[in-house]
Amino acid sequence: KKGKLPPSPPKLPLLGNLHQLGAFPHRSTWELSKKYGPIMLLRLGSTPTIVVSSAETAKEILKTHDLECCSRPPLTGPKRLSYNFQDVGFVPYGNYYREVRKICITELLSMKKVQSFQSLRKEEVDLLIKSISESAALANPVDLSKGILSLTASITFRIAFGKSFQGSELDNDIKLQKLVSGASTMLGSFCASDFFPYVGNVIDWFTGFHRRLENTFHELDAVFQQIIDDHLKSGATMHEHNQEDIVDVLLRMVKDQTKNDAVHLTKDHIKAILMVNNQTSPCFVFGPLLLPRETASHLKIGDYDIYPKTRIAVNVWAIGRDPDIWNNPEEFIPERFEDSVIDLKGQHFELLPFGAGRRICPGMNMGMAILELALANLLYFFDWKVPSGMEIDMEERVTISLGKKTALMLVPIKYNIGEDDEIMHC
Numbered sequence: 043k044k045g046k047l048p049p050s051p052p053k054l055p056l057l058g059n060l061h062q063l064g065a066f067p068h069r070s071t072w073e074l075s076k077k078y079g080p081i082m083l084l085r086l087g088s089t090p091t092i093v094v095s096s097a098e099t100a101k102e103i104l105k106t107h108d109l110e111c112c113s114r115p116p117l118t119g120p121k122r123l124s125y126n127f128q129d130v131g132f133v134p135y136g137n138y139y140r141e142v143r144k145i146c147i148t149e150l151l152s153m154k155k156v157q158s159f160q161s162l163r164k165e166e167v168d169l170l171i172k173s174i175s176e177s178a179a180l181a182n183p184v185d186l187s188k189g190i191l192s193l194t195a196s197i198t199f200r201i202a203f204g205k206s207f208q209g210s211e212l213d214n215d216i217k218l219q220k221l222v223s224g225a226s227t228m229l230g231s232f233c234a235s236d237f238f239p240y241v242g243n244v245i246d247w248f249t250g251f252h253r254r255l256e257n258t259f260h261e262l263d264a265v266f267q268q269i270i271d272d273h274l275k276s277g278a279t280m281h282e283h284n285q286e287d288i289v290d291v292l293l294r295m296v297k298d299q300t301k302n303d304a305v306h307l308t309k310d311h312i313k314a315i316l317m318v319n320n321q322t323s324p325c326f327v328f329g330p331l332l333l334p335r336e337t338a339s340h341l342k343i344g345d346y347d348i349y350p351k352t353r354i355a356v357n358v359w360a361i362g363r364d365p366d367i368w369n370n371p372e373e374f375i376p377e378r379f380e381d382s383v384i385d386l387k388g389q390h391f392e393l394l395p396f397g398a399g400r401r402i403c404p405g406m407n408m409g410m411a412i413l414e415l416a417l418a419n420l421l422y423f424f425d426w427k428v429p430s431g432m433e434i435d436m437e438e439r440v441t442i443s444l445g446k447k448t449a450l451m452l453v454p455i456k457y458n459i460g461e462d463d464e465i466m467h468c
């Protein structure tokens with residue numbers, strides 16, 4: 043194409059720069075960006091991809107050119123798992139997206155809704171604190187990774203489906219958790235069709251990607267169908283605190299819709315919305331690259347031309363480690379935020395755990411409410427020690443998000459707080 047393209051590392055025929063990504067794309071692209079700059083063009087197979095690695099370039103993409111850059115590429119895994127893009131997170135930008143995002147923000151994840159689930163969050167955090175207290179009494183290490191994952195999963199499932207499955211007739215929370223985390227692994231795993239339009243499909247059949255994707259889809263679909271059927275059968279009687287959960291809200295909207303509504307909701311929409319909310323919500327680990335975006339039209343960043351259908355990866359992990367912005371970025375210094383104006387709400391491009399712009403995470407308030415309550419209580423009740431003879435292994439595991447590869451095992455030491463030991467409220 044004519045015009046000036048952003049700098050690119052040398053490419054191999056067919057593969058382009060794919061071989062340079064390795065197992066940790068946030069790290070490899072960070073290294074490449076030190077040489078090729080904060081906006082660089084990679085060719086991943088046959089797909090042009092812009093990688094953005096500085097706060098200024100992130101602002102250009104997510105604010106100045108947000109409208110041109112807020113679509114999503116039609117990726118194979120997300121397409122299937124979102125019932126052909128009937129969700130919010132992976133659907134390309136357009137009328138449907140705008141309507142369904144509005145539903146998400148006003149009906150499902152509004153501040154009022156977040157507050158309405160306060161007692162539910164407290165109950166679940168209380169259970170976690172009690173179980174850790176038992177380990178503390180015996181001076182046993184606890185698997186905090188598992189504890190936090192179960193906490194977020196229990197809260198999200200209760201908010202979405204209205205009941206905890208533990209001990210219920212369904213008793214499939216473990217299965218559902220496994221399925222959801224399996225789907226998350228699928229979303230993060232390599233899919234050749236996303237990089238090589240024709241031959242990729244054949245490769246994906248050979249590697250078994252399509253089979254695994256179909257199995258995950260059908261298993262999750264069956265669970266969601268069962269949940270919807272149960273809601274339809276039992277109505278309000280099955281709900282805790284007589285509170286509307288997300289399935290109720292969506293079923294009510296299906297029932298009340300008229301011909302004039304901009305979007306005609308079906309059960310597949312409900313399943314797709316549940317699927318993606320459950321995928322993205324146990325985000326106690328942070329996405330190193332924001333969910334991929336795709337340009338809808340030609341735009342210019344500085345001198346560089348960026349063409350339509352270019353994928354965009356914003357490396358928020360690298361931006362959070364930029365030594366020009368952060369002193370000792372690799373050090374854990376929470377006090378650095380004490381007198382800082384920087385917050386996480388998408389206005390400060392130095393720190394973007396929830397993204398920014400039109401595609402900013404709609405579950406931010408819900409996520410923060412869970413995170414703050416859990417973290418405050420874990421620190422209020424316990425001091426934490428590394429088990430003797432062990433070290434904390436910081437090796438990473440990348441799926442759709444980034445987490446620790448091995449579980450975080452720590453010994454809780456309970457503070458002497460008093461008789462009633464009531465959990466802190468945030």
Ligand code: HEM
Pocket residue numbers: 130131132143151318319320322323324325326327328329332333334394395396397398400401402403404405406408409410413
């Ligand atoms: C601490 C917790 C969370 C973190 C760190 C987080 C982070 C993110 C990030 C980085 C994105 C991509 C933004 C972009 O592409 O610019 C995202 C999108 C999304 N998140 Fe979250 N999230 C969290 C909690 C939640 C929760 C609780 C829900 C819902 C129950 C949720 C639902 C979504 C959805 C639906 C999207 C796609 C939005 C769109 O494309 O319009 N997230 N999240």
